[in-house]
Amino acid sequence: MEPTAATETSAESPQQPNGKAPQTFDVVKPADGTVIRRVVIDDADRVGDVVGRVRAVQPAWEALGFAGRRMWMERLRDWLLANTDVITDVMQAESGKVRADAALEVPHLCDMINYYAAAGEAYLADEEPSPHLPLMRVKKAKIVYRPYPVVGLISPWNFPLILSAGDAIPALFAGAAVVVKPSEITPLCFIELVRAWKEDIGAPDVFDCVNGMGETGGALVDEVDFIGFTGSERTGKVVMKRAADTLTPVSLELGGKDPMIVLRDADVERAANAAAFGGLLNSGQICLSVERVFVEEPVYDEFVTRLRERVEGLRQGDDGRAYEADVGAMTSPAQTEIVSGHVEDARTAGARILTGGRRREGPGDYYEPTVIADADPSMKVMREETFGPVIPVMKVNDAEEAVRLANDTTYGLGATVFAGTNAAGERVARRIEAGACDVNDVLAHYNVLEIPMGGWKQSGIGYRHGPGGIRKYCRTESITVPRLPTAKSELLWYPYSKPKRRLIDRVSRFFNARGIRNRLGL
């Protein structure tokens, strides 16, 4: 797909099922402000049509079994490997990422496919727990994982493939059909992926997308059996309320205000380099990030000096396929306004802007990589999600103060601790209120697919990755099957009588009495 022509596109047909003229939105290239493509908005009728179509095919997809689905998923991986540059070009154009940031996404998807291809079958295998009640051991008890027929995913713009296809992969492995509503700001690479699934790969029609803004997303919530939402806390609450109307289960991956703590005996140079990378990756438009830094007083000056030097040396711009820039454009103009507002608020409140602190002149939407020293918790940049290339740093007296301030937030997505020893870092990590914490590293946990990633507090509900990352797309069915030949009736069944009741009481008191159970080793 050429990312330059401004033509109309929709996942399938621009004609809406109700015959109305379609409405459209433009996808803009943040690096220079040109329109890349016009996309048709899918109304509620068309959302219903798309969901209905994949719903009809889903039973056959589930019936393929894990091995059958794995074959198609591995073909998707092979397509991604063969078309990495093309799809990365599309994503880079619509997001304003530098090449190195854009190039993170396809390998992550391939890794996700390989991970669940290897581990997913075991994660979904029937479980047969032994009943703790000896009387119930006459039953074979089974937990069976069965997919939600249609999973809906609503995605943000900052990682347009990882946060859409990345979540679709385990759902498809689980046997669900998946319909994604990508962000209206960066839908094109996902549209291309769905096209490839259908046309190039020729896979079963269980993976599709619908395009548009909030209305399209809301319509998707109404139609599906499970909704996975990634985006802002504000929209996440709207989605959860809407899902309540149909009692549709949700998982929510929301915003964060991730703290980094740097203790006095840490490797300050490594910590400063990590802060620069974690805070500025993807122009700071990343949910797991370095959004606030707390540094112990003895190493504060050295830390801010090193951080400023590292950030001042970074190159900003549109580097095509050249890997010659470090920090890209802002993807959404609305986000640039928020970033600008936070920096001005900090400046007014007396913080020192050591480098950056303004929009760059010229074409495109660029905000200069910014380091703020002497920040304090009253400033917006330390309390609200900035989601831009801004690293505010605050001096703290000791680790206690750092932990207290790190936890003083309504968010709880990720965190980072730098300490002199890994053990000391882990002791602090265990006191952080967040879904994940990296010790002497930054953002590392996201690439360990075996461990869950998800938010505490208002950063979300539910997790991705690991066994839970595929089981969440399933309902459990509990099945019991007799192990022994069965009688015509059971002791508990009708009719009730006093002798039967006495016998039941004796048996149950025998097994419920802790002393007897212990003596018998039950």
Ligand code: NAD
């Ligand atoms: P957003 O909430 O504005 O939009 C997310 C998606 O929701 C978009 O596709 C949008 O069209 C859709 N949407 C908007 N209104 C809707 C409605 N009423 N009903 C249904 N869908 C609706 O978020 P964004 O600006 O695209 O993304 C940035 C946010 O996402 C940040 O807060 C960031 O922290 C968060 N995020 C979280 C994670 C995570 O894993 N926790 C990952 C990336 C981004």
